[in-house]
Amino acid sequence: MRIPETNIFYKKADPTGLCSCTYLLMDGKRGLIIDPGGLNARRRLFRLLSEAGSKLSDIEIILLTHSHFDHASFANATKLMADARVYAHPTAGSTAHANPLSENLYWILDETVREGDVLPWPGRLTVLETPGHSPDHISFAWKDEGVLFSGDAMQVKNGHLVMPPLLIPSTIDGEAKSSYAKLIAMNRDYPTICPGHRDILRT
Numbered sequence: 001m002r003i004p005e006t007n008i009f010y011k012k013a014d015p016t017g018l019c020s021c022t023y024l025l026m027d028g029k030r031g032l033i034i035d036p037g038g039l040n041a042r043r044r045l046f047r048l049l050s051e052a053g054s055k056l057s058d059i060e061i062i063l064l065t066h067s068h069f070d071h072a073s074f075a076n077a078t079k080l081m082a083d084a085r086v087y088a089h090p091t092a093g094s095t096a097h098a099n100p101l102s103e104n105l106y107w108i109l110d111e112t113v114r115e116g117d118v119l120p121w122p123g124r125l126t127v128l129e130t131p132g133h134s135p136d137h138i139s140f141a142w143k144d145e146g147v148l149f150s151g152d153a154m155q156v157k158n159g160h161l162v163m164p165p166l167l168i169p170s171t172i173d174g175e176a177k178s179s180y181a182k183l184i185a186m187n188r189d190y191p192t193i194c195p196g197h198r199d200i201l202r203t
């Protein structure tokens with residue numbers, strides 16, 4: 001599906017719950033994927049590409065909001081198939097050791113990004129550090145389009161923005177609350193929220 005008036009294509013999490021939302025951003029023939037998803041995401045990726053009129057080799061960058069398996073398990077397969085580069089927070093590699101929900105990303109990370117880093121394309125995405133749900137969690141702000149890719153730091157439920165559940169092994173409550181507040185404060189300038197699960201919200 002395409003978000004109207006943007007170059008963002010997306011697929012929601014699948015019914016098994018093993019996948020997150022996956023976003024494909026196209027800039028001409030250059031593609032960037034946010035959170036390829038969990039296991040068995042292959043068919044979903046190809047459907048997404050075909051809806052966008054794109055092909056696997058167009059994907060140059062894979063961005064991970066965090067290392068939880070439902071967002072990151074398919075990153076390595078996507079990287080290998082597309083010959084793309086994987087970007088995540090520097091702690092994404094070590095998070096796996098402390099958290100049974102996380103993938104070990106040590107050996108697939110190509111680039112690390114931190115608060116304020118700007119990806120050169122498409123649309124100059126800015127990296128926001130939003131730890132709490134997991135130590136390595138990052139979100140992305142697309143200023144030109146007024147879009148926040150919140151990952152699991154801020155969720156959409158029944159048409160409302162909500163905190164992610166705190167009863168998750170990797171979660172540090174205080175940090176999760178601060179990160180949520182940080183994203184809520186940005187919502188006025190970023191009215192389109194693309195979360196890690198469920199539906200996109202245009203506020």
Ligand SMILES: [Zn+2]
Pocket residue numbers: 066068133134152
């Ligand atoms: Zn998560």
